[in-house]
Structures are given as structure tokens and as C-alpha cells.
Amino acid sequence: MNQLPPISGHDLRRATLCQLLHWLAIGRVQPQGLADVYQEAIDRLNPQLNAFVGLSSGLLQEQARAAQNRRRDGVIGRLDGIPVAIKDNFDVAGWTTRAGLPGRTRAADTDAHAVARLRASGAVLVGKTNMDEGALGAVTDNPHFGPTHNPHRHGYTAGGSSGGAAAAVAAGLAVAAIGSDSLGSIRIPASYCGIYALKPTHGEISARGLVPAARRLDAVGLLARSANDLTVLLQVLAGYDADDARSRRRRVAFAPPDWEPGNLRCGLLPDLAAVGVEPAVIEVFEKALAQLPRELGERRSVDFSDWDFARTRRAGLFLMEAEMLSTFADDLADTDHPVSPRFRKMLSYAASKSAADYAIADRVLDAATLKMRRLFAQVDVLVMPTTPQGAFPLDGPVPDSQADLTSFASLAGCPAVSIPMGQLPNGLPVGLQLVGARGSDLRLLELAAVCAATLDVEPAYPVIA
Secondary structure, three states: OOOOOOOOHHHHHHOOHHHHHHHHHHOOOOHHHHHHHHHHHHHHHHHHHOOEEEEOOHHHHHHHHHHHHHHHHOOOOOOOOOEEEEEOOEOOEOOEOOOOOOOOOOEEOOOOHHHHHHHHOOOEEEEEEOOOHHHOOOOOEEOOOEEOEEOOEEEEEOOOOOHHHHHHHHOOOOOEEEEEEOOOOOHHHHHHHOOEEEEOOOOOOOOOOEOOOOOOOOEEEEEEOOHHHHHHHHHHHOOOOOOOOOOOOOOOOOOOOOOOHHHOEEEEOOOOHHHOOOHHHHHHHHHHHHOOOOOOOEEEEOOOOOOOHHHHHHHHHHHHHHHHHHHOHHHHHOOOOOOOHHHHHHHHHHHOOOHHHHHHHHHHHHHHHHHHHHHHHHOOEEEEEOOOOOOOEOOOOOOOOOOOOOHHHHHHOOOEEEEEEEEOOOOOEEEEEEEEOOOOHHHHHHHHHHHHHHHOOOOOOOOOO
């Protein structure tokens, strides 16, 4: 029998999670060899990307050796040996949870629920990824830890607040990553970096051990290099957690992936320009739709005239700022390690508002739930661009509208998937967003995989050599 040639480090870094699991299962790759490839890439490329702000160093090889021993002994977890990155607002036992802030030095005593599930599945934890200060932003230009650069173009934003996680996955410094998504913090960087992301149904993955931004909005989000990888990660991480007040106990299993393309009802916004989507993004979006005549089934224009995307996004942001006043009270009071003027100003805005102002903003979540119910009585999936624009220079103005199109799913508690849909004229990627009713996560992921296979426009990973 002819022996298969060894797989190059470049091919290991471009492979999907599912492909790597296959190679690990048949012995073509060993966990230690995989860890060495990723460690070498991190050592070489992270200084220019700044995707990671904390690395496990020798712990990476230690975890990989343990995974290799488990594979030798025949008792393995679902992700045994797979290098996964963790956004720096999740507790990892023994590691500091900085949440993008300057004064936090205490190591976490226990793992966040999602991290514990990753460990139990055999995943190799690579390190902590850079993020916006307190997760309040969508640029990942952190004043204390520096900016994360987009792997497609140095000097451009990777998005945020999970920008470091997205950059690491796109650049082949991690196979997958977990982050948080409160108004779009997973999907925005996925769109800018040209990778795949899932914000699950709210409460589907326990957020215990995640530094909160706004508990009614926070979701554990997933980043990977294929839609099928997201499905595997969701199945590993989802489940009821009695210690998380917002954990979702399903009375029935996930809605199965059984949509028939011919019967699919696809909702489209009638005028993307009217909601602030840039012409270049509209052009890429319309080209993508033209390539998906069968995959998206019957297309219906949906009425969003009663939904002000910018105003409702601002209401969600206010809910985050108000809760952060409590979450980050000690950080705001720490004069030895001061937070940035921008962060303090944003939270001061919430401090100047009344309880009645908060109640008014909070009602937007109820309005979003009602809007979601009416919407998904008419269609099965809402399809729109993930972001109104592509990545922009770190030294230029920051658009206010970054989260306008992602905030609806967050406010309504819906699942949403972002997949690459093509390149803008400047060569940078932009994402297509699929939003479904609560509980339709697997259906969305199946549809995302079908659409992605037809479009076939994802970048040649790793994006940076």
C-alpha cells in the first residue's frame, strides 16, 4: 500500500475543522504536529496581525500531547486535537480575563461554560484574542493592547468586537474560535475577514463565565472556515445550563435541517440603499442572489418600514452601556490603570440617562420579538448583507452603521449566519447574512452550506502567508 505524502503546514492551516478531524482520525496528522504548525504560524505572523493578546505557549504543546495520548488509547472527544482560539472576555482557568481593559491581572478560577465544553471535547486552547475595550466597539483598535489588522490588508480593521478571533481564523492561526455577539460582534468581523460565523438562538449556548455586555443580548458566537464547521461547534457547545439564567431549555430537538429549496420562502429588504448599505456592497449582494436562484426558493419583499435600523441599534447600544456601568465599575474607578476617554465617555452617556430612558430602550427588545414573529410567519429566512460596508482603514473615520444590519437578530434573539459572498472592488471581502426564527439554527447552517457551495467565493485560506 502506497504511503500518502505528508500534508504541508500551509495546507493544514487552510483546512476546515471537518477536514482536519478526518485527517486526525485516519492518522495522516497527529495533534502534536498540528499544534507545532499553528504555533510556528502564530510566532511568525501574530506580531504583524496582533490577533492574540495572550498565548498558552508551552501549554499548547502540553494539550496537544494529551490529545495525542487520548487518540492512541482510543478514547477521544469530538474536537480532540483541534486548535481553538478564545476571545479575551471568556474565563479560562489559570488565565487572566482582561476583556480588553488595562487593569485586570487576576487569573480566572474556573472555565466559562463554553470553554469547559471545548476542553471536554478535547479541543486545544490556543490563546486569548484581542477585542474592543470592554467589547464596546466594532473595530478592535484597542487603546491598551493595540489594533488587530485585517489579514487581507494591513492597516485595515478586522471588525469587532471579536476582531482578533476572526483575524486568527482567517489567517490560519486557529482552526476555529469562540467570541461574543451582542449586536453583531461575531458577524461583523466575519464579514470583514471573509470567514463564516454563527450567532445562535439566544440562550442556546450558555454565556456563564462570559464577561457580560448586556445579558439580554449576549450570545456565544462561533467563527470558522466553513458552515459545516459551525455545525460541529454548535453541537459541541449547545445545551441547557441550569446556572445560566438565560440558558434555553429546548422542549424539542433543534428544528431539523429539512428545508426544501423549492418551498423555501426567502425574505428580502425592498431597498438596501434606503437603510444605508453602500452601493458596492449592494452590487456584490445582487450578484450573489443571482447565483442562488434555486437555493433561495421563492423570494418575497418584506416590509421593514416600521423598523428603524439605526435607531434600534442605538437602543441596543444604550442597553449595553447601561449594564456596563455595573460590570466595569471597578475598572472605571481604577486610577492606576485608567480606561480610555472614549470608553468612559460612552458609559457616562448611560449614567446621564434615567431609569425611564432605560425602560424605553428595553421595550425595543419586545418590539423586535413581535417583529420577528410576524416576519417568520411570512418567510422562512431573511437574507441581507451582513454589513453595510467592507473593512475600512484603522486610521480613518469609523462608520456608525456597522451593526445596523446585524442588530435585528440580536434584539430579537434569532440565530444568524454570515458567509462570504464575494469581493468589493477594492478586493476586500463582504458577507451574506441569513437570519431565521428562534431555534432554526441547524436549518440556517444547512442553507448556509448549500449557498456557500454554490457561490464558491471564500478566500484562499490562510489569507496571510
